[in-house]
Amino acid sequence: MADEPILLERHDDGVVVLTFNDPERRNAMTRAMGEALASRVAELGGDRELRAVVLTGAGRAFCAGGDLDFIQAMADAGRADPAGPTRRQNREAMRSFYGLFLSVRQIPCPTVAALNGAAVGAGLCVALACDVRIAARDARLGLNFARLGIHPGMGATWTLPRIVGPAHAADLLLTGRLVEGAEAERMGLVNRATDRDRVLPEALEMAQQIAGAAPAAVRGTRAALERALGASLEDQLSFEADRQAECYETADLQEGLRAAREKRAAEFRGK
Numbered sequence: 001m002a003d004e005p006i007l008l009e010r011h012d013d014g015v016v017v018l019t020f021n022d023p024e025r026r027n028a029m030t031r032a033m034g035e036a037l038a039s040r041v042a043e044l045g046g047d048r049e050l051r052a053v054v055l056t057g058a059g060r061a062f063c064a065g066g067d068l069d070f071i072q073a074m075a076d077a078g079r080a081d082p083a084g085p086t087r088r089q090n091r092e093a094m095r096s097f098y099g100l101f102l103s104v105r106q107i108p109c110p111t112v113a114a115l116n117g118a119a120v121g122a123g124l125c126v127a128l129a130c131d132v133r134i135a136a137r138d139a140r141l142g143l144n145f146a147r148l149g150i151h152p153g154m155g156a157t158w159t160l161p162r163i164v165g166p167a168h169a170a171d172l173l174l175t176g177r178l179v180e181g182a183e184a185e186r187m188g189l190v191n192r193a194t195d196r197d198r199v200l201p202e203a204l205e206m207a208q209q210i211a212g213a214a215p216a217a218v219r220g221t222r223a224a225l226e227r228a229l230g231a232s233l234e235d236q237l238s239f240e241a242d243r244q245a246e247c248y249e250t251a252d253l254q255e256g257l258r259a260a261r262e263k264r265a266a267e268f269r270g271k
Contacts, residue, residue: 006020011207014051015053016050026063051207052109053107056200056203062115062118065120102126116196121144133190133192135185135190138181141184214247251269
C-alpha cells in the first residue's frame with residue numbers, strides 16, 4: 001500500500017477531495033485504509049471552511065471492495081470455531097470495520113462519490129453512503145457479496161433499498177451481478193454516468209455548485225433528506241419550519257435576497 005492510504009487535496013471554495021490510494025490493488029479495503037479514512041474525516045470535522053467533499057480512487061478503480069486476505073483470515077478463524085467465541089469476535093471485528101469506512105457519513109457537509117472505475121462490494125457501499133454518485137459509463141458496479149459466499153455488510157441492505165427501491169435492491173443483492181455505469185444511472189444507483197475522463201471534473205463541478213450555496217441551507221437540506229423516509233409529513237413540515245426559522249437569522253439569507261433583486265450571484269459566507 002502507498003505511504004498515505006487516503007490522500008487529501010484542498011480546492012478553492014471549501015471543496016476537498018479524498019482519494020483511496022492503493023491503485024496496485026484497486027484500492028482494496030484494509031483496516032489500515034479504514035483507519036486512515038476515519039482520521040481524515042476527523043480532521044475535516046473541525047474545518048469551518050469546508051463546504052463539500054469528493055471521494056474517489058487512484059488508478060483505474062474506485063474501490064474493489066474488501067481485501068480478500070482479510071476476509072480469508074476471518075473465514076479460516078470462523079470455520080475452525082463454528083458458533084464459538086470466534087463468531088462474536090468476527091462480528092465485533094466487522095462492526096468496527098464498517099464504522100471506519102462509513103465514517104464518511106460523519107463528514108459535516110455534502111459528499112460526492114466520483115466512481116472513476118470499478119466499485120464492488122463494500123467499495124460500492126462506501127459510495128452509497130455518500131450523498132451523490134457520478135460514475136464512468138463503463139465502470140463495473142455491484143454488490144457481489146452473495147457470489148463470494150458472504151452476507152452483505154457495510155450497510156448495503158439499509159442504503160441500497162433507500163436509493164434504488166426494494167425491487168432493484170433485491171435484484172442486485174440476491175444475484176450479486178455487476179452493472180455498468182449506464183445501467184446504474186437508469187436504475188438510480190448513480191445520479192449521473194459520464195465518460196471516464198469526465199467523472200472527477202463533473203464531481204468537482206457539482207461539489208463547487210454545492211459549495212456556492214448557503215452553508216446553513218445546505219446543511220439543513222441534507223439533514224432533512226436523511227430523516228425524510230422515517231418521518232411523517234407533519235413531522236417533516238415542523239423540521240422544515242425550524243430550519244427556515246434558523247435561516248431567517250443569517251446574514252447569508254440577506255445576501256441571497258439582495259443578489260436575487262440585483263440579478264447577480266450571491267456570495268455566501270456561512271454567517
